[in-house]
Structures are given as C-alpha cells and as structure tokens.
Amino acid sequence: MLILGLSGGLGHDSAACLVHDGVLVAYAEEERFCRKKHAYGEPPVLSLLNCLSQAGVAFEDIDLIALSWDPQKAEELGILEKFKKHPVLSGKKMPTIISVSHHLCHAASAYYLSGFDDAVILVMDGQGDDISTTVAYGKNEHIEVKQEYGISQSLGFFYSIVSDYLQLGASGEGKLMGLASYGESVYDFSVRLTEDGYEIPIGEPDSSLGLEDKYNKLTRIWMKEMYRKFGDPPKRIYSNNTLYGGLNYTVEYSKKHKDIAASAQQALEDTIVHLCQQTIRQGNSKNLVIGGGVALNCTTNGRLERLGIFDEIFVLPATNDAGGCIGAAMIASKERSVLPVKGRLKTPYWGISYDDNHISEVLNKLGLKYNYSSDICRQTAELIDRGKVIGWFQGAAEMGPRALGNRSITASPASYDSYVKVNQKIKFRESWRPLAPSIMDEHADWLVEEAQYSPYMLKAYTVKEERRQAVPAIVHVDGSTRPQTVRSEVNPVWHQLIAEHYKLSGIPLIMNTSLNTRGEPVCETPYDAIKTFYTSAMDALAVGNFLIEK
Ligand SMILES: [Fe+2]
Known part of the structure; x- marks a missing residue:
C-alpha cells in the first residue's frame, strides 16, 4: 500500500512523504523547492513531485492521501483545495483523502521513527x-x-x-x-x-x-x-x-x-x-x-x-509541522491494517543527490571558473584552517530546519572573526546570536560535559571550561553549545571533512550553520548554493567535488 502524506494545512511548512507498506520511502519539504521560507500558503506540490521521483513511482500509483490536519478546522486556509486544483495534478484522479489529527501526526512521526x-x-x-x-x-x-x-x-x-x-x-x-x-x-x-x-x-x-x-x-x-x-x-x-x-x-x-x-x-x-x-x-x-x-x-x-x-x-x-506528514501516512497505514514499521531513523538526508555531472553542467552554464578537487575534504579543511568561510554542498538535503553537513556553511571554531563574518556578512543575523558546531561523535567529550550522541543539533550542552578559549566561535554567552555529533556511518563525507580539520588543527569540530542567507530557505540545488555563495561574503564554495573560490 502506497500512501502519500501531506503537511501544510496550517498555512506553513508544507511537505510531502511516501510511506510504502508502512515504511518511509520518500520525504521532501516544499520551501526548498518553491524558495519561500516556511512555504507560507504554498500547497505541497513541488515536494510531491520530488517524492515521486525519489520513490520512482507515479501519482497514479498512490492508494491513499493522508493529511496531517483536519481540513474542516483549517478550511479558511484552503491548502487542500490549492493542492487538488494545482495545474500539475490537472486531469489526474485523486485517490481517497483522509485526515489524521495534527498532534497524533506529530506523535506518530516521532514515535515510529x-x-x-x-x-x-x-x-x-x-x-x-x-x-x-x-x-x-x-x-x-x-x-x-x-x-x-x-x-x-x-x-x-x-x-x-x-x-x-x-x-x-x-x-x-x-x-x-x-x-x-x-x-x-x-x-x-x-x-x-x-x-x-x-x-x-x-x-x-x-x-x-x-x-x-x-x-x-x-x-x-x-x-x-x-x-x-x-x-x-x-x-x-x-x-x-x-x-x-x-x-x-x-x-x-x-x-x-x-x-x-x-x-x-x-x-x-x-x-x-x-x-x-x-x-x-x-x-x-x-x-x-x-x-x-x-x-x-x-x-x-x-x-x-x-x-x-x-x-x-x-x-x-x-x-x-513539515514532519507531520510522516505520522499522517503511518497512522493511515495502520488504519488500513498495514502496521507502520517502527525503527530508528537511519538518515536525515532525503531527496535528490546532485552528482558531479549535474553540478559541472550548472557551473558551465553559468560560465563560472572552478577547480575539480581530487580530495575535497582535505582541500576544504585547509581553507577552514586558514580562517576562510566555506559553503558546503554535498549529497541529499537534510530534513528539518537544521543543517547537518550536506547544506552547510562552515568555518574554524577557533576564529572569532569567522563568527562575526558569518553572522554579519553572510547570514545577516543579529550580532548576539550563537553559532553551533559539528563534532566527530567519537570526540564529543573533547568539547562538552556529559556528551551523548546528538545527531540532529537539537540538544544544548555545556562547553568544558578549559575548551572555551580554543573554540570561541561556537560557545554561547552562557557557555552552552548545540552540537551535531557526527558518525562516519551516517555522513562519511562530512565526518571526513571534520577529521581532516582535526588532523590540521587538533580540534575535532568545525562551525556549522545552514547554507542560506537571511530570510531564505536552506539551499536545495547546486544553483541555489552558487547564488547564495555570490550574494554573501563566503570565501569559497565546495559543491560536490568542485571548488569555487573568490
Ligand atoms: Fe504542529
């Protein structure tokens, strides 16, 4: 049974997913494709197309649509009507649509995964x-x-x-x-x-x-x-x-x-x-x-x-709310007697991986000068160590609002100047806002007290007193930090980049913030990354195995 889950009925964070026989097989967030942060008022149509492509199925293969909201309670927002009437779906037979209560969707997304x-x-x-x-x-x-x-x-x-x-x-x-x-x-x-x-x-x-x-x-x-x-x-x-x-x-x-x-x-x-x-x-x-x-x-x-x-x-x-569609589809699956398959989320990286052929085609079309790197991790780590701020674009995008090493801006955690540059000349954020690190999971206790595996940057820890001076760019005013602990089996390329930085500097972490400028959603395509690079003060962009420097 193939179920399409949809989020966005409350007017923001629309997203789509596909659950096949109780297993999540595709997931995408609308804001990444429509290029409007939180996708306010946008029905999850581009994310639907992305999911169909991820799963290699057609809209006609979908048995059921599950909404993560009650359209009666959110009817004035009309997202469902916008979805059904979208030109992309014109002439297509709509499968049965059911709705699952919004909080049950949140509960199911998190619990089953x-x-x-x-x-x-x-x-x-x-x-x-x-x-x-x-x-x-x-x-x-x-x-x-x-x-x-x-x-x-x-x-x-x-x-x-x-x-x-x-x-x-x-x-x-x-x-x-x-x-x-x-x-x-x-x-x-x-x-x-x-x-x-x-x-x-x-x-x-x-x-x-x-x-x-x-x-x-x-x-x-x-x-x-x-x-x-x-x-x-x-x-x-x-x-x-x-x-x-x-x-x-x-x-x-x-x-x-x-x-x-x-x-x-x-x-x-x-x-x-x-x-x-x-x-x-x-x-x-x-x-x-x-x-x-x-x-x-x-x-x-x-x-x-x-x-x-x-x-x-x-x-x-x-x-x-974006992730609610997963719970909607899993609850719908359960109601159709196909039990959701419980299991720890193996990867946060969903969507299209843009390969080097695709990336070089974009670079060539834009007439940009770039270099192929035979060791992009080593070369990027050297730039980080020299105090440069780097855009980092690899593989498929992360689910959720945190950059987890595939659509990131990174710099040395030792450089306070980099912190200022990222906040003020790249992200255009308030000068007092903190930046966070990504650290090799096996070295997490180098940085924080009571380190635990924290792969999604969703828990704050206290930085050890004796480390604070070494990594001023990622320590908040109260001595806290919000690390992503990275395991090589989850993201080998990102882990390798941090490991190369560790070899050069003796510090097993790098700064990590999302690859976007203020008010923009996180980049999805190589084109988005290149645009973000040239409209901010980043020094270099590592996109696939290519390096562009200013
Ligand atoms: Fe919600």
Missing part, C-alpha cells in the same frame, strides 16, 4: 486542530493519548508572543532562546504548574471563532498582558538598507528585556520538566519522544537529558 518499543510522547506546538499540548504513550505500534490542552493553553503561542513582544517576530522563537542566555530569570509568567499538569489562566477565545480569528484574539489577550506586566516593548530603530535595499532595523536590548527572555525560557522549561516528571511518576516508560515545533527548543531538550529521568530522548529532525 524513534525505534522505541515504548515511550512517553510529548507533543507541543502553537496549535493544530485546536490542540496545543498532548501527552501520549506509545507501546509497540499503538499510541494512546492521555492528556490534551486546548489552544488557550498553548506553550508554543506563549513563547511566540514573548518573541513578538521583544521585536524578534512571532516566528522568532529560536532567536528568543538565544537572547534568553543573556538574561536572568526574575519574572513570573502566567503559566501555573498544577497537580495534573499546567494551566495558563489568561482567557479563552470564543470557541465559535475560526482558526485565524481565534489566533488573533488569543494574541491580543496575551500581548495586552505583556504590556500590562512590562510596559512598552523595545523599540525598533529603522534605517534604509543602502547596500541590499529595503529597510534595516536594529533593537537595543536592556537588561530588563534580556531578563524577560530568560524568564520566558525558564517558564517553558519548568512546565515541560513538570509534565515529564509526572509521566515518570505514572511509570509508563523510561523513553521520551518529543514532537511539535516546541521540540526545537534545544535548551529545554538539553535540560531534560541532564535531568536523567529518562533512559533516552528522541527528537525527529523535522519535528516542526
């Missing part, structure tokens, strides 16, 4: 199908939902409102987490821990409202509360961007603002830890699976790991 035989499953996001937090248990192929929280209790929205108040944008949760490290937790938020969970007693939007209206109403209630508690937010100072066009803005953060960020992070962490401790008391499992967008909060994930109450914690790299 964790490979655990049993697990506590915690799903937290803004909202999906009117649910914002779910506590469930997985046992073999069965998932039982134990507790659900409505939209007014959304930890995702709470964090997003604080982010918006601090002028980081409603989708600036990652920035808020970075800013939190500069402050102290001194403020109380209206998130109360209770005997059986938590509550946010701040007001309920009218249940008869549509999705958008409900969200807007809730946002207004919470933002009003932020103003009441903290007064006016920090000001944006605008200026003409005479270099790239458009408007620039900067925000000066006072101690109070940084403390608000730290307090919000603390409230989020305390609530999640509390929920986890409760599940442990109920004694259902010692494994934890976290899903939904809130699971991107690597500071919380790191704290959960250090807490030591779970034997193992799994977070799917595509824990955001």
Whole structure:
C-alpha cells in the first residue's frame, strides 16, 4: 500500500512523504523547492513531485492521501483545495483523502521513527486542530493519548508572543532562546504548574471563532498582558538598507528585556520538566519522544537529558509541522491494517543527490571558473584552517530546519572573526546570536560535559571550561553549545571533512550553520548554493567535488 502524506494545512511548512507498506520511502519539504521560507500558503506540490521521483513511482500509483490536519478546522486556509486544483495534478484522479489529527501526526512521526518499543510522547506546538499540548504513550505500534490542552493553553503561542513582544517576530522563537542566555530569570509568567499538569489562566477565545480569528484574539489577550506586566516593548530603530535595499532595523536590548527572555525560557522549561516528571511518576516508560515545533527548543531538550529521568530522548529532525506528514501516512497505514514499521531513523538526508555531472553542467552554464578537487575534504579543511568561510554542498538535503553537513556553511571554531563574518556578512543575523558546531561523535567529550550522541543539533550542552578559549566561535554567552555529533556511518563525507580539520588543527569540530542567507530557505540545488555563495561574503564554495573560490 502506497500512501502519500501531506503537511501544510496550517498555512506553513508544507511537505510531502511516501510511506510504502508502512515504511518511509520518500520525504521532501516544499520551501526548498518553491524558495519561500516556511512555504507560507504554498500547497505541497513541488515536494510531491520530488517524492515521486525519489520513490520512482507515479501519482497514479498512490492508494491513499493522508493529511496531517483536519481540513474542516483549517478550511479558511484552503491548502487542500490549492493542492487538488494545482495545474500539475490537472486531469489526474485523486485517490481517497483522509485526515489524521495534527498532534497524533506529530506523535506518530516521532514515535515510529524513534525505534522505541515504548515511550512517553510529548507533543507541543502553537496549535493544530485546536490542540496545543498532548501527552501520549506509545507501546509497540499503538499510541494512546492521555492528556490534551486546548489552544488557550498553548506553550508554543506563549513563547511566540514573548518573541513578538521583544521585536524578534512571532516566528522568532529560536532567536528568543538565544537572547534568553543573556538574561536572568526574575519574572513570573502566567503559566501555573498544577497537580495534573499546567494551566495558563489568561482567557479563552470564543470557541465559535475560526482558526485565524481565534489566533488573533488569543494574541491580543496575551500581548495586552505583556504590556500590562512590562510596559512598552523595545523599540525598533529603522534605517534604509543602502547596500541590499529595503529597510534595516536594529533593537537595543536592556537588561530588563534580556531578563524577560530568560524568564520566558525558564517558564517553558519548568512546565515541560513538570509534565515529564509526572509521566515518570505514572511509570509508563523510561523513553521520551518529543514532537511539535516546541521540540526545537534545544535548551529545554538539553535540560531534560541532564535531568536523567529518562533512559533516552528522541527528537525527529523535522519535528516542526513539515514532519507531520510522516505520522499522517503511518497512522493511515495502520488504519488500513498495514502496521507502520517502527525503527530508528537511519538518515536525515532525503531527496535528490546532485552528482558531479549535474553540478559541472550548472557551473558551465553559468560560465563560472572552478577547480575539480581530487580530495575535497582535505582541500576544504585547509581553507577552514586558514580562517576562510566555506559553503558546503554535498549529497541529499537534510530534513528539518537544521543543517547537518550536506547544506552547510562552515568555518574554524577557533576564529572569532569567522563568527562575526558569518553572522554579519553572510547570514545577516543579529550580532548576539550563537553559532553551533559539528563534532566527530567519537570526540564529543573533547568539547562538552556529559556528551551523548546528538545527531540532529537539537540538544544544548555545556562547553568544558578549559575548551572555551580554543573554540570561541561556537560557545554561547552562557557557555552552552548545540552540537551535531557526527558518525562516519551516517555522513562519511562530512565526518571526513571534520577529521581532516582535526588532523590540521587538533580540534575535532568545525562551525556549522545552514547554507542560506537571511530570510531564505536552506539551499536545495547546486544553483541555489552558487547564488547564495555570490550574494554573501563566503570565501569559497565546495559543491560536490568542485571548488569555487573568490
Ligand atoms: Fe504542529
């Protein structure tokens, strides 16, 4: 049975996957192809085509379509209608379409790909199908939902409102987490821990409202509360961007603002830890699976790991809404009596691998000068060691928002200048935001305390005191870092690059951030990589086995 899973019904992060007889065989995210970050309002059509090509099947071979949202609850966004009416699908017979509740999709994506035989499953996001937090248990192929929280209790929205108040944008949760490290937790938020969970007693939007209206109403209630508690937010100072066009803005953060960020992070962490401790008391499992967008909060994930109450914690790299389509297809498979095949995700690298023939054709068409390298890892490592910042494009793209060594920008972790250059002249990010490393898994304890395998850059650790001076580019202000630990059996080329850098410098890690500039999705094709290279201050681009230098 071939099932097409689709994400994107909530208006962002649309994606497609194919599950064949319970096994994930293809996965792609729309933003990589339509070149709009988060693919706002875009139906998952280009990602569908990519999946068909990955799996070598035709649309007509699909037996069933499973949506990771309820189209009744998100009908005003009309993503399903846009999908069905897309010219690419014109004249094609649509298979039966079913929908799976959004949080069950998050839970299933993470649980089935964790490979655990049993697990506590915690799903937290803004909202999906009117649910914002779910506590469930997985046992073999069965998932039982134990507790659900409505939209007014959304930890995702709470964090997003604080982010918006601090002028980081409603989708600036990652920035808020970075800013939190500069402050102290001194403020109380209206998130109360209770005997059986938590509550946010701040007001309920009218249940008869549509999705958008409900969200807007809730946002207004919470933002009003932020103003009441903290007064006016920090000001944006605008200026003409005479270099790239458009408007620039900067925000000066006072101690109070940084403390608000730290307090919000603390409230989020305390609530999640509390929920986890409760599940442990109920004694259902010692494994934890976290899903939904809130699971991107690597500071919380790191704290959960250090807490030591779970034997193992799994977070799917595509824990955001994009990955929900996998759960939708697997649940649909189960409902058609084909049990999803459980097993630990073997690779985060899905999609097309562009070979050297394809890459050289693109380079030649663009009339670019380039060199073939017989040892691209060694040559790139030498450039890194000389303080250069390199675009790195190899194999198939990563699933999820983190670059994991196939679409990365890399530099020496020893060079603070590289940190400044990457933040300010390549990613055009706020100067205070941290950058992360990729480290050989076998040497992870060189860098951090209590090192564990962390292949998806989703857990924060404390950098050893004695290493901080050696790698200033990847240590955050609070001494934390969010490493990717790399095993050669998962990504041999990326591992080899780090190993070459280790041979030259004695440091078994390199800086790693995603290959894109501000506001852009991560690169998909060699053309995207070349464009990103020439519109930023990168020194060289290693694309396949070719090297372009400025
Ligand atoms: Fe979600």
